[in-house]
């Protein structure tokens with residue numbers, strides 16, 4: 448089978464690998480659609496997170512069960528599935544509370560074991576969720592980033608009278624917009640790329656801006672910072688009203704220098720978010736299947752695995768005009 452493997456910074460290669468075989472409690476999944484995530488770009492650009500090299504990349508996918516191993520009870524061939532790609536220790540105090548997302552050992556498929564940028568992958572059945580038939584497989588590939596957005600919106604504790612600012616209109620920013628839209632009165636989205644702002648408008652943003660507003664009259668109650676850069680963190684602290692809340696949802700590739708005094712002076716509260724809990728994934732399946740959240744406009748392109756290098760270059764260009772790129776390894 449074909450697979451996209453990470454060999455080093457800006458070095459991904461298409462290789463032919465043997466099709467994996469499922470052991471006890473494991474399921475062989477034929478990958479239908481697999482999305483390139485922001486964290487795949489951190490791996491590609493900086494070599495972050497990945498602990499085995501070379502490794503088959505990717506953790507966002509939908510697929511069809513091809514075979515099941517001995518002892519599998521929850522799945523049968525033909526089932527449509529999405530993955531819970533988190534790999535946690537399972538025994539620390541946080542894992543035991545269902546908060547595997549803050550397990551000190553947390554990693555993901557595609558970083559510590561083979562991921563989904565391949566025609567097939569094998570996972571323990573605990574890492575799969577069954578999809579209802581009403582949800583198409585292409586949309587289902589966005590369940591995992593939608594779970595991140597639901598987790599961020601949940602952490603923000605939004606209430607209907609509040610105003611929300613989302614900095615960064617990439618997939619997580621825009622999915623957070625969709626998740627938060629029914630919860631708050633006013634949403635402002637800030638991004639450098641006009642194409643992304645146009646999409647933010649279509650998805651329900653009340654206001655969009657290419658630069659961070661500086662006037663106190665434009666301040667908001669809650670900011671979700673989905674970029675992870677010095678300028679956007681500084682901008683977020685400025686954009687918040689006194690007593691406001693900041694949700695950090697964008698990973699930083701390097702340390703930043705920020706004046707912390709606004710945090711004290713305005714008594715801001717800051718929350719970090721890391722991935723999602725299992726419940727967020729289940730909610731994401733429900734929200735996408737019921738049509739409550741339509742992720743379709745975020746899918747910019749569907750490409751074969753052999754276009755991986757081109758896809759990574761496109762997404763790491765300075766102001767990409769594409770949003771979510773999906774691979775369709777099995778030609779769906």
Ligand SMILES: [Zn+2]
Pocket residue numbers: 484485486506507591592
């Ligand atoms: Zn992801």
Ligand SMILES: [Zn+2]
Pocket residue numbers: 535536537538539540541542543547550551552
């Ligand atoms: Zn743990």
